[in-house]
Amino acid sequence: MTDYKNLKLIATSSPHIRGSERTQTIMLDVIIAMLPALIFACFNFGLRALCLTAVSVAGCMFFEWLYQKVMKKPSSVMDLSSVVTGMLLSFVCPVQMPYWMILIGDAFAIIIVKQLFGGIGKNFVNPALAGRAVLLASYAGTMTSWVDPAVNKAAAFGSNVDIVTAATPLAYMKGPDAAAIAASFDQLKSTYSVSNMFLGQIGGSMGEVSALLLIVGGVYLIWRKVINWQTPVAYIGTVAVLTFLFPRAGTGVEWMLYSLFGGGLMLGAFFMATDYATSPVTKKGQLIFGVGCGVFTVLIRYFGSYNEGVCYSIMVMNLFVALIDKYTKPVRFGTVKSDKKEASGK
Amino acid sequence: MNIGRQLKEGLITQNPVLVQMLGLCSTMAITTSIMNGLGMGVSVLIILTASNVVISAIRKIVPDKIRIAMFIVVIAGFVTCVDLLLQAFVPAIAESLGVFIPLIVVNCIILGRAESFSYKNGVAGSFFDGIFQGLGYTAVLLAMCFIRELLGAGTLAGVRIIPEQFPVGVLTLPVGGFLVLGFLIAAMQWALSKSKEGK
Known part of the structure; x- marks a missing residue:
């Protein structure tokens, strides 16, 4: 039986049915989908792949937080979109690149391409790709020397000295x-x-x-x-x-x-x-x-x-x-x- | 004429590059080092002032229908003077600015000011207009040079500030010119709209 006494009439405008999908859940799915490739990268190029990804993700989240702090805007760090950008950017970089270099790419991707054009959903090109394009134009030498995975599976961790590059x-x-x-x-x-x-x-x-x-x-x-x-x-x-x-x-x-x-x-x-x-x-x-x-x-x-x-x-x-x-x-x-x-x- | 208002217009509210969007080509092309920017800015300032004064002086005897041709003749005369002077006394700057000095003839700032200001105003007003608009142009050039040379090449006026491996080289490429100019224009519009709101 319906309890008519306690039934509250809530009048709202549509939509009345909501999905459970949020930006966060979508981004989480994208992150999950990238994990196999990341694990393989660690297996292939050594643990430095993981470090580079971690630095890139942390950098993207930091720059997003920083911009929104400075501009006094609501923070969108927790929607995970900056994590995806960070992961994607590190995925398209050679594994032995210095950490400061990927941070410059992060800063360009997040602050200039994403936030200055209005934040998530308003960027006109893919932030990670724009970050890579800037890095490629600025540091062509580093960005186009590739590690041969067969030679330095383990050696690539931490050092960038004894690396054999391959075409x-x-x-x-x-x-x-x-x-x-x-x-x-x-x-x-x-x-x-x-x-x-x-x-x-x-x-x-x-x-x-x-x-x-x-x-x-x-x-x-x-x-x-x-x-x-x-x-x-x-x-x-x-x-x-x-x-x-x-x-x-x-x-x-x-x-x-x-x-x-x-x-x-x-x-x-x-x-x-x-x-x-x-x-x-x-x-x-x-x-x-x-x-x-x-x-x-x-x-x-x-x-x-x-x-x-x-x-x-x-x-x-x-x-x-x-x-x-x-x-x-x-x-x-x-x-x-x-x-x-x-x-x-x- | 109100000199204070002209100064404010030249530098800020009617800045030739950031508000009137004139002379963008040279602005993007030569702003890769402070010395280039200074050389270009001062050249334009001198030519703009001189041509403004002369055009204002002859404005009553120039027939309306051929005024643009007359402007060009006057401007081209001064550009040739400056070009030759630069080649004689500062050959290094003349070399690095290259074709952009002769191209000042067709720089829209100078023709624009001739058409919109000195053809309608007195000699004294045109003189100050030339100086202030030239200063506005030079200021934008120097700001762009500062950003692009410091971050793109890691130097300032040739002195190394940032170690060689760090600078973001893309800023010294043409795409960097577009980026920096775009963001300067955006910042200027933002500041102008803020100050309007404040009033």
Whole structure:
């Protein structure tokens, strides 16, 4: 029986049904999804990978707290978004980089790219990628010397003296002409097998090397409905198709597999291109966004001066998001196309 | 004319770079070291003042329809003088500023002030307008040079302040110029809106 006496009438405006999802829970899911890759990085590059990530996360949280303290704004440190930025930034840096350097990247990502443009949800490019772009432009030498995981699995901890650097697979896949690329691609195939590439026993940025574990993390995010499949599938699919159709050496399939598993494609497609604030809202828009990222990635890898194009391709497409959203805006229920035209004409 | 108000307009409320958004090209291109900024700022200040005075003096006899051409002739004359003087006495600065000194001819600050101020006002007012607007331009240049040289190259006027491996090199690249200028403009707008609210 309903207890009418004690029944309180609460009149509020909608929404009346709330989900349990918060920014915090979403960010926590992203962190969980990145953990396998982080554990693998420690296994691959030694404990310094963990230290670098910890410093980067602490730096991002500190700068977020500091800015909001100075500007007297409510603190958003506990929504964990700065933790994700810190982890992502450390994932796209070489493991032996000095700690102060990643702190500069953190400061740029959090204070300039995120907070000065209005904080979480208002940044126009991915903060972690912008941080990496600044570090790459400022300290090109450190940012492009990679540790060979086979040689210093343990030695990389703490010291950055006796480190053997190795070229990344993508460096082998670039050359002045077709013959040079063919020769270095053969060398790459004899150095790393496809399974090496897939599992991540290769040189490269700290968290980007293991395609397998990044895919596991990405599938977890899709399963938890944190991200849609559209962006990563369109992104990776575009790169796959383009590299399969236009191999620069070897067979199409070989070239495609090495292109997919080398470099930061998996990390970028699952964790960076899907950032809510800097990707389109509609599913159609996300498909367009992913295809654009893929095209730019392949173009930069083939014709640009850098070996890797994931970072810049996502940043370029970030700038197109407003435009994509504008042209993929769904028609309101009950209106027809001509109404829409009229409405937009006003 | 009110000199105090002109000074305030030139430096703050009508600052040529941060408020009127004139002369942005040279501002971003040459502000990589304090000496460059100083050389450019003083050059513009001299040319702006001199051309303001001359244009104001001849404003009654210049036909309206060909005034822009006349402005350019006057400005180009002074730019040539300054260019040659720099090459003769401070060749190092002339070298590092390169094409940007001759390009002062088409710098919109000078043409803008000629069109909007000295063509309509007396010689004395135009003289002070040139000095104050030039000072406003120089101040912004120096602020940008200070930020970009100190943080981007780790030096100030060539003296090393920050050890070589630390500076954020991106600030001395063109993208750094855009970033620093953007944030200076934002800071200026923020300050102006704050002071308006206060009134």
